[in-house]
Amino acid sequence: MNWEILADWRISAILLALVLVLAVALWALWEFVSGTQQRRMIAERSALERAEHEAAAPMARLEVALFRTQWGARLHRRIARSGADIRLSTFVVALSAGALSAVVVVWQVLAPFFGLLAAAGVAFLFFSYLNRAEAKRREEFTAQLPDLARVLGNATSAGLALPTAVAMAAEELDGPAGEELARMTESMKLGASFEEAVAELRERMPSRELGVLLATLVVSSRSGGSLVTALRNISSTLEHRKETRREVRTTLSETTSTVWALGAMSVGAVFLINSIEPGIMRVMTTSVSGIAVLLVVAALFTLGFVLVNRITRFEL
Known part of the structure; x- marks a missing residue:
C-alpha cells in the first residue's frame, strides 16, 4: 500500500514538474515574442526619428529646394546618369566652395581678374568631370x-x-x-x-x-x-x-590628352611669370590693353579646346 502511495506521489511530482517546465517554456516564449516586437517598435521608432532628423537637416532642405528648380532637376538627372555616388546638394555646395576658394586664393596671388577666371575654371572642371563620368558610364553600358x-x-x-x-x-x-x-x-x-x-x-x-x-x-x-x-x-x-x-578611341586619346596638358601648362605659365616678376599680372590687369590681351588669349584657348573636342568626337 505504501509503495502504491509512493508511486502515485512520484507520478504526481513528475506531472507537476512537467507542468512547471511547460509553464516556464511558455513564459519564455511569450517574453521572447514580446521582446522582439518591442525591439522592432523601438527600431522603427528610431528609424523614423532618424529619417525625420535627416529630413530636417540643412543639406536635406537644400536638396529639396534645388530639386524643385528646373536646373536642379536636370543636374540631378545628370548625376544619376553618371553613376556618381554624390547628392545634388553636396555637388552644388562643393562647387560653390571650390569656386569661392579659387576666387579668394587667385585674387590674392595674381589679380581680381584672374580670380573670376579661376571661379569659371573650377565650374568648368566640375562639369567636365560630370561629362566624363556620364560618357564613361555610357561607354561601359x-x-x-x-x-x-x-x-x-x-x-x-x-x-x-x-x-x-x-x-x-x-x-x-x-x-x-x-x-x-x-x-x-x-x-x-x-x-x-x-x-x-x-x-x-x-x-x-x-x-x-x-x-x-x-x-x-x-x-x-x-x-x-x-x-x-x-x-x-x-x-x-x-x-x-x-x-x-x-580602336578609334585609342587613336584619339593622344590628341585629347595633349589638349588637357596644354591647358594645364598655360595656367602654370601664368603663375610662373608672376613668380618671376611679382605683381606683373596685377599691373597688367590695371590697363585696358592688358585685359584685352588676356581676354583674347583666354578666348583662343577656349576656341582651340572646343574645336579639338568637336574634331575628336565620333559617332559610329
Whole structure:
C-alpha cells in the first residue's frame, strides 16, 4: 500500500514538474515574442526619428529646394546618369566652395581678374568631370550591349516573355547594364508598360546601338517575329562595333590628352611669370590693353579646346 502511495506521489511530482517546465517554456516564449516586437517598435521608432532628423537637416532642405528648380532637376538627372555616388546638394555646395576658394586664393596671388577666371575654371572642371563620368558610364553600358543581346536572345529562345527576359538579364549582368535593367524591371512592376520602360531607359542612356536594340524589342513586343534571330544578329554586329570604337578611341586619346596638358601648362605659365616678376599680372590687369590681351588669349584657348573636342568626337 505504501509503495502504491509512493508511486502515485512520484507520478504526481513528475506531472507537476512537467507542468512547471511547460509553464516556464511558455513564459519564455511569450517574453521572447514580446521582446522582439518591442525591439522592432523601438527600431522603427528610431528609424523614423532618424529619417525625420535627416529630413530636417540643412543639406536635406537644400536638396529639396534645388530639386524643385528646373536646373536642379536636370543636374540631378545628370548625376544619376553618371553613376556618381554624390547628392545634388553636396555637388552644388562643393562647387560653390571650390569656386569661392579659387576666387579668394587667385585674387590674392595674381589679380581680381584672374580670380573670376579661376571661379569659371573650377565650374568648368566640375562639369567636365560630370561629362566624363556620364560618357564613361555610357561607354561601359554600350560595351555590355552584345552580352545583353545574347542573354535576351537565349531567354526568348527558351520561351520567356520579354519582361521576364529583361529581369533575368538584370540579375546576370553587372553594372551599369544590370543597374539600368533593374530600374527598367522595377518600373514595369510599378505599372509602366514595356514601351514606357524602354523610353525611360533610352532617355537615361542615349546611344545609337541601344536605340537599335530597344527598337527591335519594341517592334517584337508589338507584332512578334523572329526575335531570337534578330537578337543574335544584333549581338554579332554590336561586338564588331565595340572593337571599332575601341580602336578609334585609342587613336584619339593622344590628341585629347595633349589638349588637357596644354591647358594645364598655360595656367602654370601664368603663375610662373608672376613668380618671376611679382605683381606683373596685377599691373597688367590695371590697363585696358592688358585685359584685352588676356581676354583674347583666354578666348583662343577656349576656341582651340572646343574645336579639338568637336574634331575628336565620333559617332559610329
